[in-house]
Amino acid sequence: MTARQVYVPVAALLIFLAAWEALVWVMGWPTFKMAAPSDLPPAYAKYWELFLVMGWQTLWRTVAGLLLAVVFGTALGMVMGFSRTMRDALYPLLVGFNAVPKATVVPIVALMFVGWHDFNTVLIAFMISFFPIAVSVSIGLSTLEPEYRDILRSLGASQSTIFWKIALPKTLPEFFGALKVSVTLAFIGTNLMEIVSPHGRGLGALFDSGKTNSDYPLMFAVLIVLALLGIFLYYIVVALEKTFAGWADRSNV
Amino acid sequence: MTLETLIDIKGVRHAYRTASGPLPVLDGLELSVPEGGFVAVVGPSGCGKSTLTRLIAGLLIPEEGEVRVHGTRITAPRSNVGMAFQNPVLLEWRTILQNVLLPLEIVPTKLSKAQGEERARKLLALVGLEGFENKRPSELSGGMKQRASLCRALIHAPEVLILDEPFGALDAFTREDLWQIMHRVKAEEPFTGVLITHDLRESIFLADQVVVLSGRPARTQYVLDIPGTGLRTLDHLYTPEAANMLNILRHQIEVAQGRVPAGDAA
Known part of the structure; x- marks a missing residue:
């Protein structure tokens, strides 16, 4: 990593914060309209323990939902990628399912599994984030040029050999592209549950308590932490992508 | 022919099932390739040439007729x-050397890992890719990718080499380079070859027999023996004999396309 790769994003961040501060100051907005960055440190100082505990709750439930989405989405994508019949059968269902706003599903799930807070939250994070993974894996597998298959099949290779040697690695770039989308979606899922059906856990609940107590800087402080967690997970996916599908990046060639 | 017949295709008929009923692609295909022979198959576009390669590879079983290799029926x-x-289908996540070694990971082989690697390096050197062993496919030009693809096809010393328009997407000069490399490879690594091509000059330069298929559904329409085996140079293409053979083939293609009635070429 060069110095340039560090100072460019840091400078961009500082400029953004300064512009935000200036905007609030120039417009003369009160905190209930929009808090300024300078209002946030006091909120963090006051509630830092809650941020740690609830941030961790949000993080682990998001990651759990995401892992489920990876397993289920990949399996579903494989089924649809290898079988035309299954693709034709499942696509309309899948698109329909994805089109249902998850905010409307939250109360249903909360009623269905009443009391199972962690399970409910993980479930919503999973439901909102598996779609891109399933679609990308299925497209990756079904668009594999027949010659790739023929090269191995003519040597007597089994279907599973073809999958492990060619289909899977060839699909990895699409998979990681989808995973980057899914990471942010999973956060939305977790927070939807935590805000719409609060049960005293996670950053969503902290946001909700800020709303009830008219503590506006706290609400903004939660949003910033959510953004930071999102960036953190995103870059973990980027690192995984570099390790397992770095060959697809041709910018260094 | 005094040599033993390696590939023997007799009375093959095949139709693909489509939404609008069966689409016959092969109807009475006959082809016989002696051991060590190199047969080029030419014919109008879409006449079923690629179906033929899939038959020989055993990827497709014909509805009627039989395909034998070494006397054994292919099932x-x-x-x-x-x-x-034509598409070199190299795996981007592997180096060129690893790409060439791929078949050895699948077929039973007596070669140890080190021996396999040594053989791969030897093949790469033979086609002029020495020093590119650790490059990625995207770092190679189209012609170089085809050469690597050729090495991969030969690494397990196959009895039959099937080339389905391998030089079709290359520019004319690169193609001529590869023709000469093919002769060099054949001298060092003898194989029995079937070459599908659209290029009549390529067919008479590389093969010792050219088979013309009729339009779809394809049957064997004409067979031309090319005199003189072994290494050829590009000069070979600019002789009166070559011009004569090209004329005959061109006429046969026009017949296959249905543009002129069958008859003797000029």
Whole structure:
């Protein structure tokens, strides 16, 4: 990593914060309209323990939902990628399912599994984030040029050999592209549950308590932490992508 | 022919099932390739030439007729075939050397890992890719990718090498380079070859027999023996004999396309 790769994003961040501060100051907005960055440190100082505990709750439930989405989405994508019949059968269902706003599903799930807070939250994070993974894996597998298959099949290779040697690695770039989308979606899922059906856990609940107590800087402080967690997970996916599908990046060639 | 027949295709008929009923692609295909022979198959576009390669590789079983290799009827893919296509289909996540070694990971082989690697390096050097072993496919030009693809098709010393328009997407000069490399490879690594091509000059330069297929559904329409075996140079293409053979083939293609009635070429 060069110095340039560090100072460019840091400078961009500082400029953004300064512009935000200036905007609030120039417009003369009160905190209930929009808090300024300078209002946030006091909120963090006051509630830092809650941020740690609830941030961790949000993080682990998001990651759990995401892992489920990876397993289920990949399996579903494989089924649809290898079988035309299954693709034709499942696509309309899948698109329909994805089109249902998850905010409307939250109360249903909360009623269905009443009391199972962690399970409910993980479930919503999973439901909102598996779609891109399933679609990308299925497209990756079904668009594999027949010659790739023929090269191995003519040597007597089994279907599973073809999958492990060619289909899977060839699909990895699409998979990681989808995973980057899914990471942010999973956060939305977790927070939807935590805000719409609060049960005293996670950053969503902290946001909700800020709303009830008219503590506006706290609400903004939660949003910033959510953004930071999102960036953190995103870059973990980027690192995984570099390790397992770095060959697809041709910018260094 | 005094040599033993390696590939023997007799009375093959095949139709693909489509939404609008069966689409016959092969109807009375006959082809016989002696051991060590190199047969080029030419014919109008879409006449079923690629179907033929899939038959020989065992990827497709004909509805009627039979395909025999070494006298054994082909009913499933066997590991003694090497294939190269117009699309080099190299795996981007592997180096060139690892790409060439791929078939050895699948077919049963007596070679140890080190021996396999040594053989791969030897093949790469033979086609002029020495020093590119650790490059990625995207770092190579189209012609170089085809050469690597050829090495992959040969690494397990297959009995039959199937080339499905391998030089079709290359520019004319690169193509001529590869023709000469093919002769060099054949001298060092003897194989029995079937070459599908659109290029009549390529067919008479590389093969010792050219088979013309009729338009769809394809049957064997004409067979031309090319005199003189072994290494050829590009000069070979600019002789009166070559011009004569090209004329005959051109006429046969026009017949296959249905543009002129069958008859003697000029």
